[in-house]
Amino acid sequence: MNEPAAWRATAAAASTGSPLPDVPPPPSASSPGSPGSPVKVDEATGGSRRRTGVDPVKALMHRHRELCERAVDALEIAAGLEAHGVTDRTAARFRHRDVFSLAEEMYARVPSDSDSDIEPETRHAVSDTPRGRRPVWAALALLPGTLGALTLAGLDFTGGRVRLAVGAGGVLAVSAALRAALRRGPLRATAPTVPATRAWTCWLLAYALLGDGLLSAAVAGGPDEAWAPATAPLLALAFAVAPGAWCAQLFGAVARRRLASSRGLEEFAASVRPLLLAVFALFLCALWTLIGVVAAVLGQDAAYAGAGMLGALLLLARLLAAHGRTHAPAVVLGAATAAEVLAVCTVFAGRLPGCGFLAVPVETAVDAWGPGAVPGLACGVGALTLLVHAARTLTRASAHAPTDTTP
Numbered sequence: 001m002n003e004p005a006a007w008r009a010t011a012a013a014a015s016t017g018s019p020l021p022d023v024p025p026p027p028s029a030s031s032p033g034s035p036g037s038p039v040k041v042d043e044a045t046g047g048s049r050r051r052t053g054v055d056p057v058k059a060l061m062h063r064h065r066e067l068c069e070r071a072v073d074a075l076e077i078a079a080g081l082e083a084h085g086v087t088d089r090t091a092a093r094f095r096h097r098d099v100f101s102l103a104e105e106m107y108a109r110v111p112s113d114s115d116s117d118i119e120p121e122t123r124h125a126v127s128d129t130p131r132g133r134r135p136v137w138a139a140l141a142l143l144p145g146t147l148g149a150l151t152l153a154g155l156d157f158t159g160g161r162v163r164l165a166v167g168a169g170g171v172l173a174v175s176a177a178l179r180a181a182l183r184r185g186p187l188r189a190t191a192p193t194v195p196a197t198r199a200w201t202c203w204l205l206a207y208a209l210l211g212d213g214l215l216s217a218a219v220a221g222g223p224d225e226a227w228a229p230a231t232a233p234l235l236a237l238a239f240a241v242a243p244g245a246w247c248a249q250l251f252g253a254v255a256r257r258r259l260a261s262s263r264g265l266e267e268f269a270a271s272v273r274p275l276l277l278a279v280f281a282l283f284l285c286a287l288w289t290l291i292g293v294v295a296a297v298l299g300q301d302a303a304y305a306g307a308g309m310l311g312a313l314l315l316l317a318r319l320l321a322a323h324g325r326t327h328a329p330a331v332v333l334g335a336a337t338a339a340e341v342l343a344v345c346t347v348f349a350g351r352l353p354g355c356g357f358l359a360v361p362v363e364t365a366v367d368a369w370g371p372g373a374v375p376g377l378a379c380g381v382g383a384l385t386l387l388v389h390a391a392r393t394l395t396r397a398s399a400h401a402p403t404d405t406t407p
Contacts, residue, residue: 056094061106068106078103078265079397100265137185137245143177145239152231152298174238181241182318186248189321194330197321200337201314204379207340208233208310212303212371218347219359219366232300233307236291237314243286244315248322251279255400269395276394280316280387287311305369305376313379316386323399328389332382339378 061068067080078100088098096102151170158166182188209229217223258271288308295302313336317329343362350359365373393399 057102057106060094060102064106076259076397077106079259079400082265082396083398098265137181137187138242140177140181140184141187141242141245144174144181144241145235147173147177148235148238152235178238178241181245185245186252187241187245187318187322189318189326191321191324191326193321193326197317197326197330197333200330200333201317203337204310204314204333204340204375205234205237207375208237208303208307211340211344211375212306215344215347215362215366215371215374218344219363219371230300230303232295232298233291233303233310235298236287236294236307237311239290239294240283240287240311240315243283243290244311244318247279247283247286247315248319250282251275251319251394252322252400255394259397259400265397268397272395273391276391280312283315284308284312303372306372306374306379309376309379309383312383313386316383316390320386320390320393323394325389325393325399329386332385336378336382339381340375343374343378 064077064080064084067077081099081103086099086102090099094102147170151166151174154166154170155163209231210227212230213227214223217227254275255272258275259268288304291304291307292302313333317333320326320329346358347362350356350363362374365377369376
């Protein structure tokens, strides 16, 4: 990681003792040579005491005054420094072996050097994440699946314009419930999401509903007539919002406890990595169970590959967004969308004279594994990419630093 110029300039003063550039003094301080500047008096001798050196760690604390004041332990300061680009190499220039050692000194010096007026009880109250205290998000996570099931039941008992109205109302209700579930609780994004993320997500869900039928008809030479939508995958994904939120809550709560008990950044990363994999595997088991049950109830084929990999992709994307990482999910969701669009387009393009070779890869995959192979492969590669990315980013202490916002 490239070090910012401010770190290089500040760290250089640690070894040379030269004045620190661009580091503002405390608000109450004034220049030693200015008229009326206060002079610190030695209580024993009554003489003036002049500073003979520069304290680079104190200057670093002034640069991150708010972080030091609100920190409840040294690892929280280490997480903040890591998020601002401080590396072990930078810490070595401050005469510390690593970032955590530097953070420990900064945390130990908070009462005397930061003039903090925040009491310890207030720090804990400000820094504690309130996600686990409010059961509202758990109830909201059940709404998308419940409303989706009620909508399908209403479609079975109605017809004509009433059926159309029930379908449109159900879509709006499920969308509103999903939005509410994602705005509260452990799946809430802590940073503004990329605008295109919603578009890619809507396309992937639409393909789960209609894509397999369209692809099967296209490979067979059609479509010559309308095909039935696959409602089982969407309903299973709607029900999977609840286990996804609970798994995200479990991951966040355990990670924060380990953040408080760990004695170093490497130790924390080593303990969180298997936790992430275990939580991801737990969600996959719950999702595949829901896919099988919903498909059996509705009498449809269980789309384990397509719906399963799509659910895994969406969970990892939202888990990353909940910890402030939004760029990579947008890129991967866009790539999965492009792969599905390209697969369908190549089948139709293969009908052009001399372009039959374009449809061969997709037709071969559909003949061998069924139409679910396309979304399964596209979303599966995307989910694996995000899992690798999450294993690198969500195991950093900075990804679990407490926030002041409420869910």
